[in-house]
Amino acid sequence: MGDFGHLLHKAAMHDKLILVPLPSNKEIHILDSCTGDGLTDINPTHCEHIQSFPASITFRKQDILESWPEGDQSRYDLVHQRFCLSQWAPEKDAEIIKDLFNLAKPRGYKQLSEADTHSFKGGEEHSGMTKFMEYTARAFPEMRKATADNIVTIFNSFAAFEAKMPNYWYSQEAFKALKDSVADEMENIGNTWKFWVATERRQ
Known part of the structure; x- marks a missing residue:
């Protein structure tokens, strides 16, 4: 979603984008799936030019309809995805959600946000x-x-x-x-x- 859409989402959630309890006294691993809105084809080389992010933040290309790498399985304290599932058929949604759930470590969390624009x-x-x-x-x-x-x-x-x-x-x-x-x-x-x-x- 665009920057303005992000601000609307943030305001609607009262500036609290993550609703699950995450520890603040130790290192945690978070996966943010589908960072873009999916409406444009973003060339992966753009990520290589970003120099201002800390070393703890990395970008990776991943097709969410394909299997995630073995190294990602049961790895993350939080798996987060926003406004993605509406682009796929319901049967694909179920597969995507199942695969995402397997990326969370035991006792880890998954948070999904989806728009219901038919409610206009x-x-x-x-x-x-x-x-x-x-x-x-x-x-x-x-x-x-x-x-x-x-x-x-x-x-x-x-x-x-x-x-x-x-x-x-x-x-x-x-x-x-x-x-x-x-x-x-x-x-x-x-x-x-x-x-x-x-x-x-x-x-």
């Missing part, structure tokens, strides 16, 4: 957002779970995509009207999505 406020007062979610459900099913922080910016990507497709079913004029409606609604009324935080301790 609709109806007459929120007609712009209702129409937008109806559009995404038909045009890009995977985008139905887009987060509120980048909801208006997404319009530009949709419009650029549409412009390359002759006789697209949604006109540029309709896009502009929809974008203006949602932008006005977000500016003057706002909207609300729920997100869920689940924690579990390994025995």
Whole structure:
């Protein structure tokens, strides 16, 4: 998620991003899975240029749909993942969660945060957002779970995509009207999505 989305998430959790009790008097190991939002392809070489992080922080490329290395099994005091599972089918979610759980050491924790953007406020007062979610459900099913922080910016990507497709079913004029409606609604009324935080301790 973007920086603004992170700040929204942090504010909603009252500046306490980790809800499980972790010791502060000894060294612990934390895995933060899916650090990016998954909407862009981040070249792994970018991580090599980061010099300002302490030696205790490392970055590694890992496909969460593939098996984790043996050295990661039962290793971490906390396995953390945020806003990732919505990108996959439910059967994939179950596999991902099971694999993550096995990375926590005995008595270690797992914390998952996921958005429930289908809980947005609709109806007459929120007609712009209702129409937008109806559009995404038909045009890009995977985008139905887009987060509120980048909801208006997404319009530009949709419009650029549409412009390359002759006789697209949604006109540029309709896009502009929809974008203006949602932008006005977000500016003057706002909207609300729920997100869920689940924690579990390994025995």
